Amino acid sequence: MLMWHLLFRKVAKLLKRRGKVPLKHIARQEPYRDRELAAARLSRDLEENIRVLRAVLGGCHDFVTRSFRIGGSWPAAVVTIDGMVDKAFLNEVLLRNLIAEWPGSTLRPTLDALRDRLPAGKIGECHNLQDLVTGVLAGDAVLLVDGENRGLVVSAEGYASRAIGEPASEAVVRGPREGFTEHLRVNLSLLRRRIHSPNLIVEEIRLGRISHTPVAMVYLRGVASRELVGEVRRRLNRIDIDGVLESAYLEELIEDNPYSPFPQVLATERPDKVAAALLEGRVAVLTDGTPFALIAPTEFVVMLHAAEDYYQRYLLGSALRVMRYLAFAASLLLPSVYIAVTTFHQEMLPTRLLMSIAAAREGVPFPALVEALLMEISFEALREAGIRLPRPVGEAVSIVGALVIGQAAVTAGLVSPLMVIVVAITGIASFMAPIYDLAVTARLLRFPMMLLAGSLGLFGVMTGVLAILIHMAGLRSFGMPYLAPLTPVKPADWKDVVVRAPVWALRSRPAQLAPANRYRVARGLKPYPGRTGPGRGGG
Amino acid sequence: MWRRIAFTALLLVSLTLPSGCWDQREVEQLGIVLATAVDKGRGGQLEVHVQVVIPRALAGGGMGGMGGGGGMTIRPYRHYSATGATVFEAMRQLSMEAPRRLFFAHNQIILIDEEVAREGLREVLDFFDRSTQIRRHIWLLIAKHGQVHEVLMTPSPLELIPAQRLVGMIHERSLSSRFAPQRLGDFVEMLEAEGQEPFTALAALVPTRVEKGKGPGDGQEAGGGEGDRGVPEFAAEPLVNIRLSGAAVFLGDRMVGALDEKETRGLLWVRGEVWGGSMTVPCGEGENITVEILRSQARIAPREEGGPLGFVVQIRTEGNVMESHSQKDLRQPEVMEELAACQAAEIAKEVEAALTRAKTMRADVFGFGATLHRKKPELWHQLKDRWSEVWPTLAVEVQVEARLRRTGLVSIPLEPK
Numbered sequence: 034m035l036m037w038h039l040l041f042r043k044v045a046k047l048l049k050r051r052g053k054v055p056l057k058h059i060a061r062q063e064p065y066r067d068r069e070l071a072a073a074r075l076s077r078d079l080e081e082n083i084r085v086l087r088a089v090l091g092g093c094h095d096f097v098t099r100s101f102r103i104g105g106s107w108p109a110a111v112v113t114i115d116g117m118v119d120k121a122f123l124n125e126v127l128l129r130n131l132i133a134e135w136p137g138s139t140l141r142p143t144l145d146a147l148r149d150r151l152p153a154g155k156i157g158e159c160h161n162l163q164d165l166v167t168g169v170l171a172g173d174a175v176l177l178v179d180g181e182n183r184g185l186v187v188s189a190e191g192y193a194s195r196a197i198g199e200p201a202s203e204a205v206v207r208g209p210r211e212g213f214t215e216h217l218r219v220n221l222s223l224l225r226r227r228i229h230s231p232n233l234i235v236e237e238i239r240l241g242r243i244s245h246t247p248v249a250m251v252y253l254r255g256v257a258s259r260e261l262v263g264e265v266r267r268r269l270n271r272i273d274i275d276g277v278l279e280s281a282y283l284e285e286l287i288e289d290n291p292y293s294p295f296p297q298v299l300a301t302e303r304p305d306k307v308a309a310a311l312l313e314g315r316v317a318v319l320t321d322g323t324p325f326a327l328i329a330p331t332e333f334v335v336m337l338h339a340a341e342d343y344y345q346r347y348l349l350g351s352a353l354r355v356m357r358y359l360a361f362a363a364s365l366l367l368p369s370v371y372i373a374v375t376t377f378h379q380e381m382l383p384t385r386l387l388m389s390i391a392a393a394r395e396g397v398p399f400p401a402l403v404e405a406l407l408m409e410i411s412f413e414a415l416r417e418a419g420i421r422l423p424r425p426v427g428e429a430v431s432i433v434g435a436l437v438i439g440q441a442a443v444t445a446g447l448v449s450p451l452m453v454i455v456v457a458i459t460g461i462a463s464f465m466a467p468i469y470d471l472a473v474t475a476r477l478l479r480f481p482m483m484l485l486a487g488s489l490g491l492f493g494v495m496t497g498v499l500a501i502l503i504h505m506a507g508l509r510s511f512g513m514p515y516l517a518p519l520t521p522v523k524p525a526d527w528k529d530v531v532v533r534a535p536v537w538a539l540r541s542r543p544a545q546l547a548p549a550n551r552y553r554v555a556r557g558l559k560p561y562p563g564r565t566g567p568g569r570g571g572g
Numbered sequence: 573m574w575r576r577i578a579f580t581a582l583l584l585v586s587l588t589l590p591s592g593c594w595d596q597r598e599v600e601q602l603g604i605v606l607a608t609a610v611d612k613g614r615g616g617q618l619e620v621h622v623q624v625v626i627p628r629a630l631a632g633g634g635m636g637g638m639g640g641g642g643g644m645t646i647r648p649y650r651h652y653s654a655t656g657a658t659v660f661e662a663m664r665q666l667s668m669e670a671p672r673r674l675f676f677a678h679n680q681i682i683l684i685d686e687e688v689a690r691e692g693l694r695e696v697l698d699f700f701d702r703s704t705q706i707r708r709h710i711w712l713l714i715a716k717h718g719q720v721h722e723v724l725m726t727p728s729p730l731e732l733i734p735a736q737r738l739v740g741m742i743h744e745r746s747l748s749s750r751f752a753p754q755r756l757g758d759f760v761e762m763l764e765a766e767g768q769e770p771f772t773a774l775a776a777l778v779p780t781r782v783e784k785g786k787g788p789g790d791g792q793e794a795g796g797g798e799g800d801r802g803v804p805e806f807a808a809e810p811l812v813n814i815r816l817s818g819a820a821v822f823l824g825d826r827m828v829g830a831l832d833e834k835e836t837r838g839l840l841w842v843r844g845e846v847w848g849g850s851m852t853v854p855c856g857e858g859e860n861i862t863v864e865i866l867r868s869q870a871r872i873a874p875r876e877e878g879g880p881l882g883f884v885v886q887i888r889t890e891g892n893v894m895e896s897h898s899q900k901d902l903r904q905p906e907v908m909e910e911l912a913a914c915q916a917a918e919i920a921k922e923v924e925a926a927l928t929r930a931k932t933m934r935a936d937v938f939g940f941g942a943t944l945h946r947k948k949p950e951l952w953h954q955l956k957d958r959w960s961e962v963w964p965t966l967a968v969e970v971q972v973e974a975r976l977r978r979t980g981l982v983s984i985p986l987e988p989k
Contacts, residue, residue, distance in 0.1 A: 292577075375599050380677030380705065384736075387604060387678060392627035394600040401598060488592025 065089060067242070070163035079108055079179035086112060089166060096169075103131050107141055108179040112165075117172035119191025126152055127174060127187065144181045151176075155188035167245060194219070200302040200324070202469050208344040212302045217247050217321035223304035224251060224319075228311065232256070238269060240283070244276035247321040248283065251307075257314045258547045264511055265316045265329055280320040280327050287318075287329070289509040294477055296470035297510040299331035306340045314548030330511035330546070334519065334530050337361060339467035342533045351532035357465050358531060364463035364475040365501075368405045369486035369494050371455045375401050377490030393449040402487030404448050408456040409483070411438050413476065416460070517545045535559075600627075603672035606649070607735035609683040610696050611720045613655035613662075618688070618696070620662035621653045622674060623724055623735050630732065648732045651725065659699040676705040681735045682756060683724065683775065686717040689820060689827035693763075697825075701760055708757030711742055714820040714827065716776040723775050726810050734814070738775065741816050745773075749840050749849035749865065750833040752819040763825060766956060767941020770822045771839070774830055777812040823935045823960065831929055838926025841887050841919055842938045844870030850894065853915045859898035863891040863915055863976065872943045874951075875969070881951070882967040883940050887919060889972070893979045899987070902979045916972035923970045931964035940966070 070089070076082055083098055090096040095115040103109050109131065113123065130152060148156050157173075159165045160183045165175050172190035197219065200212030213220045221235055232254040239245045250269060252262050268287040277283060280300060288297045301307060302324040307317045310328040318327040337357050342350040374381055375390060382390065397404060415434040419427045439457075442448045459479070466472035478501065485493030508515035518526035526543050528534035537558040542548040603624040613619030629646035652670050656662030666674060682700055684693065700706050715723050724734050731737035742753045753773035754762070762770035819831045819839060831839060840846045846868040852860050868889035875882040893902060893911070900907050930937055941959050945952040955962050 376596050379597075379599060379602060379604075379675060380707075384604075384606070384678045384680065387599065388625055388627045388630055391599045391602065391604065391625075392630055394598065395628045397600070400596075485588060487596075488588040490596070493588065493592065 067163055070166060071161050073162040075160060075162070075165065075177075075182045075184060077180055077182045079110060079177055082177050082184075083110055083112075085162070086165070089162065090169070099128070101128065101132055103142055103147075103178065105132065110177045111174050112169055112177065113174045113189070114169055114172065117170075117192045118174050118189040122153075122189050122191060123174055127176075127189070131176075141180060142178070144178055144183060144185060147176070147178065148185055151185070151187065153187045153189070157186040157188075159184045159186050170245075171247075190218075197223070203301060203303050203306075203340065203467065205339075205341045205344065208341055209303075209305050211304055213304060213319075213324035213326060215322050215324060217249060217319055220304070220319050220324070220326065221249060221251070224308060224311075224317075227304060227308040228253070233311070236266065240269070240272050241274055241276040244278070246277040248277065249319045251311065251317040251319060253311045253314070256312065256542070256548055256550045257316055258549055261314070261330070261511060261546065262316055265318065268511075269318065277320060277322075279323045280318065280325045283318060283320060284327055287327075289511065290507075293504065293508055294474050295333070295505065295508060295515070296336065296468065296474065297331065297508060297515065299328040299336060299468060300325040300470060301328065301468070302326070303340055309340070309343070312553065313542050314546040314550075330513040332510065332513065332517050332545075333505060333508075333515050336468045336471040337466065338529075338533075343536075347533050347535045354533055355531060357467070360462035360465035361471070361475060364459055364466070364472070365478055366482060366494065366498070367459045367462065368409060368455055368479060369482040369497070370491070371452075372401045372405050372483060373486040373491045373494050376487065390449075390451055393451045396446045397449050398447070400487070401452070402483065404452050405456070405483055405487075406480070408438070408442075408448055408452055409459075409479065412456050412460055513545050518543070521545075597673065597675075601672055602675040603670050605674050605676050605679050606733055607681040607683060607724055607738070608676070608679055608700075609685070609715070609720045609724055610659060610688055611685045612687050617655045617657055618659060618662055619653055619655045620659055620666070621651055621721065621724055622663075622666060622670075623733070624650050624652065624670065624672075624674065625733060626650055647727070649734070651721075653721075659696060663699075676703065677707070679706055680710050680739050682710060682712045683715050683720055683738075684712070685720045686714055686774075686820070686827065689714050689822070692825045693822075693827075694825040697756075697760060697763070700756060706756070708760070709755050711739065711753050712756045712759045712772050713738065713753060713775045713816070714772060716774065719775075719777050722777055722812065723814055726777070726812055726814055728810070728813075738814065738816070741814070742773075745816075746846075746848035749837050749846045750818070751816045752831075752836050752840055752845075753816065763822075765939075765942055767936060767943070767945050767952065767959060768939040769824075769935040769937045771819045771831075771935075771937045773816050774818050774820050775814055775816050778815045780811060780813045819937075821930065821933050821935045821937055823933065828935055829929075829933045831926060834922055835926040835929045838922035838924070839930070839937055841868060841889075841923050842870055842872065842885055842926070844868055844887075846889065851891070851915060851918060853911065853918050855898055855900070855911055855914045859900075861893055861898055861900075861911060862895040863911075864894045866890045866892060866977065872938070872940060874944055874947050875967075880967070882969065883943070884969045884971065885923065885938075887923070887970070887972045888975075889915075889919065890975045890977055891915065892977055896979075896985055899985055901984065903983050908976050908979075912974040912976045915976070916974040919972045919974065920970045923972075927968055934960040934964055936960065936963050940968075 073085075076085075083100070086096075086098065093114070096112070097115050098110055098112050100108065100110040111123070111127065130150075131147075144158075157168070159168060159175065164186070165184055168186040169175055172192055174187045174189040176185040176187060178184075194216040195214050197211050197214055199210045203212075211223060213223065225233065230253070234252055234254050236250045238248055238250070240248045248269065250262075250265055252265075265287070269283070272283065272286050274282065274286065284296075284298045284300065285291065290297060299310075307319075307326050307328060311317060315328050315330065318329065320326075338354065339357070342354055344350075345353070375394075379387055394401070399407065411434075415431060415438070418434070419431045421427075422430055439453055443450050443453060463472045463475055466475065478497075482494065482497045485497045487493075489496065506514075506516050506520060514521055517523060518530060523544050525541060526545070528539055529543075537554060537560070540552050540554045540556070542551060542553050604627070605622045605624055607621075607623040609621040609623075611619040611621065626646060626648050629648040652666045654662045654665035654669065656665050663674070684696065688696060701708075723738075726734055728734070728737050731740050745751060745753060751773040752771055754771065759770050759772055762768050817833050817836075819836045820827050821829050821831060837846060837849065846865055849865050851863045851865060853863055854860055866889075868887060870888075871886045873884050873886075875884055896902065900911075902908060902911075927938075936959065940963055941952070941956065944955070
């Protein structure tokens with residue numbers, strides 16, 4: 034018995050090496066491995082193929098096999114997953130054509146002949162079980178014809194997906210309102226519509242041993258540096274994970290410093306932002322199933338730049354940007370500075386302010402540190418609750434929270450009104466970060482900063498700030514220094530850091546990306562009232 | 573990796589927690605001192621007063637819990653006094669009476685009794701100069717003998733805390749330029765400088781116009797409730813007001829006398845510190861115009877070679893005509909020049925008055941010696957040991973250049989017909 038078994042294994046192994054496993058060995062109860070499926074060639078016998086498919090996909094009740102006869106005589110079958118294909122296309126176009134209107138019924142139609150006549154936009158071929166199954170599971174319809182040891186993979190995707198909507202986390206007043214959806218094809222089309230260039234390269238791979246999630250690496254040939262593209266490709270290719278459900282999975286697998294609290298890859302749901310990054314020579318990674326695209330590499334300052342900075346007049350854009358930098362600092366430091374100053378350095382306050390703080394704190398039972406921690410934690414709880422709860426309930430919670438925490442806590446003498454103001458300003462400031470990930474970082478680092486302030490005063494705050502700065506200076510994003518162009522100093526790129534220079538002045542692409550194409554704006558584009566200009570009536 | 577992280581975290585925690593918090597103090601645990609006064613105490617000791625704010629009583633609206641229905645009944649400040657052989661000793665005595673740790677970083681006024689000043693400030697100022705909490709930019713004032721306590725206790729409805737009231741008056745000093753307060757740091761520098769004697773403003777009490785019998789002793793009671801005939805009573809006005817005027821003049825660290833208000837402005841003219849104030853200038857018979865001073869500059873120089881030592885004081889000032897009782901036509905440039913010349917003469921008189929008074933006290937508050945030190949060091953080194961005898965004998969020439977800029981909205985004075 035054992036001997037027979039060993040012999041069988043040996044034979045199976047031999048056959049597998051030659052890429053020929055008899056289909057009957059595929060039918061079993063154990064999980065199927067991609068390698069096995071890839072090794073299993075399709076048979077010329079339609080019945081056999083369908084039987085094996087049933088065995089492989091038998092547990093899936095949404096797996097549909099529709100057997101029919103081409104032109105009423107030649108046996109064939111279309112296999113699909115119910116709900117993944119466009120039913121109208123399947124019924125009205127594919128089946129109707131194949132069954133009724135196929136004329137050459139006396140001669141068995143070859144697969145090539147069928148392909149030539151089928152009214153579908155994209156048709157591929159499959160020779161083994163893996164290609165077949167992958168196609169079917171991705172929403173394609175696979176046509177199997179008796180007597181052919183291959184199938185036609187007809188693109189018939191028709192599953193429901195969300196319509197293109199306004200990006201929820203990055204709204205703008207002026208600028209495109211389109212945001213990415215969960216559909217990779219749609220997302221790529223949004224990019225293509227912004228950059229009509231054959232040099233917009235989309236390299237697609239499937240990541241996830243089980244999930245086989247399509248992931249697209251997008252870059253501009255001739256702009257992005259070859260080294261960068263190669264590095265992103267290398268990092269994506271080494272990913273070996275069971276499933277990729279969100280781009281965050283990839284982010285954590287391709288970032289340079291896995292222990293850092295700072296995001297090193299920018300996640301955005303704005304196609305215009307991705308297009309702008311591509312034009313600067315960066316690489317984008319789009320993942321099917323999530324509206325968030327990744328942009329690599331990303332420096333710290335870029336995280337504080339909103340898309341709208343470029344869509345508003347540059348003076349306003351610059352002013353808002355300056356405010357955003359200040360707000361980031363405030364969201365990180367305001368509570369800790371307040372704690373430090375009120376518990377260690379009262380001499381730094383103006384006298385009248387000190388007196389009003391002292392009056393407000395009179396009767397508050399907690400030290401400033403505990404008071405601040407209490408308020409910050411309850412604020413964070415409120416915020417989290419507001420996100421998680423169903424929308425109508427969420428509003429109620431935020432109202433109750435504001436009343437309870439803002440009003441009742443003060444009236445009850447648990448916290449001082451000033452602390453409420455500090456926490457509120459901090460909260461608002463943290464919403465000013467255009468990238469959610471960065472706001473989260475500031476929120477997270479705020480707490481150790483508060484502890485430092487509460488134990489060491491401003492000395493502690495400065496220690497913390499220095500530690501953060503040193504950490505940031507050591508970070509890399511795909512090998513690029515995180516704090517560039519501030520350090521290493523690249524004065525040429527300072528036109529687009531704290532202030533945003535007018536478009537005609539932003540001639541060169543960021544130098545640290547080492548773009549293959551240095552200049553993006555032609556020389557001498559600064560407008561001036563010329564003699565033939567529109568202002569003078571042209572003459 | 574995790575071991576390293578845990579180790580680092582432990583290190584950080586032990587760095588911050590055991591070493592931290594040692595000088596931590598919550599705001600509400602502080603006794604915020606706004607004014608410190610040094611008075612003569614019993615048996616040759618010093619008596620130190622501190623004025624501590626009660627923030628709760630200052631806060632409006634929100635913290636109404638304590639007042640009940642009857643309005644504010646707590647005075648927003650509290651005094652503590654103690655005596656000791658030295659300032660610091662007296663201050664530490666205070667901790668036996670004050671429930672909170674006294675915090676001097678916001679001290680704004682140092683008030684010193686005239687008698688203490690006459691005995692010498694060196695010992696008294698040492699503590700204030702040395703202390704890390706007390707700042708050098710706070711104001712040093714001299715109070716008339718025996719009035720220190722009253723000056724610190726006189727409330728005012730506009731500024732609830734006397735210390736802030738004094739500071740407010742000092743901030744508006746250029747509206748009159750008739751008193752010359754000095755910051756602690758400046759005073760100490762003058763004290764140590766060669767050829768410059770220190771001076772600072774005097775604080776005194778002046779009676780106010782209140783109906784006799786109605787004013788309470790020191791005005792600390794608020795009129796609660798209704799009066800006899802149902803007429804609401806307001807908090808009674810205090811009987812006295814604080815007035816800053818003139819300048820206390822020191823020779824070394826001892827106060828030797830005072831300049832009156834006119835002489836004080838003379839001093840400020842020479843120092844180029846008149847930044848405002850009014851000046852009534854007689855022009856013609858019984859006719860006055862009043863000038864508002866806008867700014868001034870002054871330059872002291874030893875007289876050029878070839879004569880006996882002396883000084884030239886050049887004063888340049890600009891002003892506006894604010895009031896005219898004369899029928900002169902101010903549109904004429906010659907008239908304006910004439911008026912300006914009158915004003916210049918008037919300024920010279922003020923300076924002369926200051927010089928005369930300072931010379932009697934031998935105190936070179938103008939800094940002639942310091943100028944000589946800078947301009948003619950050899951001469952200064954010959955003279956410096958007997959400077960206080962030498963300088964009153966020297967001639968000082970005062971050159972004033974006054975300019976009148978604007979005459980207001982009226983160019984021809986009112987003429988009833």
